[in-house]
Amino acid sequence: MARTVLFKNFTVVTPNNEGRLDVLKDAFVAVKGDRIIYVGDDRALAVRSLMEAQRESGGTQIGFDEYNGKNKILLPTFANAHSHIPMVLMRNSADDMCLEDWLFKRILPREEHLTKEDIYFASLLGMAEMIHGGTGAAADMYYMSDETACAALQTGFRMNLCNDGKTRDDSGWHTDRVALQAFKNTFHGAGDGLIRVSLMVHSIYMYPQSFYSELVSEAADIDVSIQVHVAETRTEVENCSAQYGVTPVKALANFGVFDRPCIAAHGVHLTDEDRDILAAGHVTVVHNPSSNMKLASGFCDVQAMKKQGVRVALGTDGCASNNNTDMYMEMRLASFMAKGKTHNPAYLSAEEVILMATRSGYEGMGFMDCGMIAAGMSADLQIVDYDRPSMWPVGDPVSALVYSAGASAVESVMIAGHFVKYKGELTTIDIEKVKAETSKRAERITQFA
Numbered sequence: 398m399a400r401t402v403l404f405k406n407f408t409v410v411t412p413n414n415e416g417r418l419d420v421l422k423d424a425f426v427a428v429k430g431d432r433i434i435y436v437g438d439d440r441a442l443a444v445r446s447l448m449e450a451q452r453e454s455g456g457t458q459i460g461f462d463e464y465n466g467k468n469k470i471l472l473p474t475f476a477n478a479h480s481h482i483p484m485v486l487m488r489n490s491a492d493d494m495c496l497e498d499w500l501f502k503r504i505l506p507r508e509e510h511l512t513k514e515d516i517y518f519a520s521l522l523g524m525a526e527m528i529h530g531g532t533g534a535a536a537d538m539y540y541m542s543d544e545t546a547c548a549a550l551q552t553g554f555r556m557n558l559c560n561d562g563k564t565r566d567d568s569g570w571h572t573d574r575v576a577l578q579a580f581k582n583t584f585h586g587a588g589d590g591l592i593r594v595s596l597m598v599h600s601i602y603m604y605p606q607s608f609y610s611e612l613v614s615e616a617a618d619i620d621v622s623i624q625v626h627v628a629e630t631r632t633e634v635e636n637c638s639a640q641y642g643v644t645p646v647k648a649l650a651n652f653g654v655f656d657r658p659c660i661a662a663h664g665v666h667l668t669d670e671d672r673d674i675l676a677a678g679h680v681t682v683v684h685n686p687s688s689n690m691k692l693a694s695g696f697c698d699v700q701a702m703k704k705q706g707v708r709v710a711l712g713t714d715g716c717a718s719n720n721n722t723d724m725y726m727e728m729r730l731a732s733f734m735a736k737g738k739t740h741n742p743a744y745l746s747a748e749e750v751i752l753m754a755t756r757s758g759y760e761g762m763g764f765m766d767c768g769m770i771a772a773g774m775s776a777d778l779q780i781v782d783y784d785r786p787s788m789w790p791v792g793d794p795v796s797a798l799v800y801s802a803g804a805s806a807v808e809s810v811m812i813a814g815h816f817v818k819y820k821g822e823l824t825t826i827d828i829e830k831v832k833a834e835t836s837k838r839a840e841r842i843t844q845f846a
């Protein structure tokens with residue numbers, strides 16, 4: 398059950414409506430049910446708003462929990478805008494390879510042997526890791542996604558979750574409208590709005606040419622958004638150019654992919670024209686700095702995208718190419734990568750990467766009432782404890798979050814008003830059971846390649 402909580406005397410770091418960050422010192426944040434109902438510096442007003450909300454909901458007892466914010470920062474949970482959660486089973490087992498060898502020689506042969514139970518337990522493990530590190534939502538692209546959806550609902554984790562939506566037989570690929578519609582009917586909006594459903598269009602290199610238009614019309618008919626990989630490697634761009642005579646962005650645009658609300662992962666190798674196309678479409682591009690560097694895919698030019706009006710969020714990609722889902726690490730790396738690449742230390746400031754990791758990610762995933770600490774928004778919050786040598790003295794809290802913090806500094810995480818991590822402990826996942834299940838399953842599937 399969602400709690401009624403008064404967060405008191407916190408340093409609050411939050412995106413505002415002008416696309417910047419606000420920092421509030423000694424602030425009070427009141428949460429009732431799944432909503433934030435007060436943000437400000439007046440304890441009396443915060444308490445009054447809780448009492449009024451309690452009366453309006455017919456309660457006779459006035460009561461709430463208090464959470465002390467001494468030496469603590471309250472900020473929105475992170476939106477990990479590109480992940481493949483069940484790939485945690487392949488963590489640390491396919492490293493130091495280029496993307497094509499990694500994908501076709503190691504990952505795909507193993508994926509053929511995954512069972513539904515593998516996906517379920519791997520999903521729980523991935524969610525446990527993300528929650529521990531302050532992530533409250535993920536845009537996830539994988540297979541057997543009903544298992545991941547069940548794990549998310551059981552955990553209380555927020556997701557924009559891809560469904561494969563297709564089948565393959567001897568005659569080739571086919572859309573599976575029945576399966577996609579059933580998945581949407583079952584899970585879209587489930588858990589009081591925790592889950593949003595989308596369609597996987599893996600990439601421009603995965604399917605035959607004739608199939609892309611079918612996929613887009615399937616997404617339109619069933620009214621779901623799309624998740625896709627785009628322009629991740631130079632090889633992808635060269636092959637696409639040879640096959641279609643245009644860049645991956647143009648090819649996908651020609652098929653209508655960007656006419657749907659779309660999360661497009663990577664965008665490493667883009668032209669000015671590509672960026673204009675992405676800016677004009679309903680697209681959020683997701684920067685995955687660790688994965689791009691580890692697979693030597695290249696350096697995504699976030700500044701150029703922002704300059705041309707492309708919306709950009711942040712993601713971890715899957716655990717077989719990262720090999721973790723720590724958004725603190727991604728923020729730090731995104732900022733450092735941009736500075737190092739351009740020889741400009743002002744590029745991708747701490748403020749900009751926090752905005753990418755929070756508000757921009759939630760907007761791209763379609764959760765418009767998340768990623769900001771303001772009255773009326775969903776109570777998706779994390780607490781960072783900076784009473785530790787590595788973050789002391791805290792200095793500028795915005796800098797501290799990007800340049801000094803890490804997943805281990807996250808003390809508590811609330812999603813839609815529920816604490817899923819409370820003072821260091823996961824509240825909805827039996828982590829020892831999940832660890833035991835996933836270690837034996839990982840051992841089994843890594844035998845296959």
Ligand SMILES: [Zn+2]
Nearest residue numbers: 626662714715
């Ligand atoms: Zn990916």
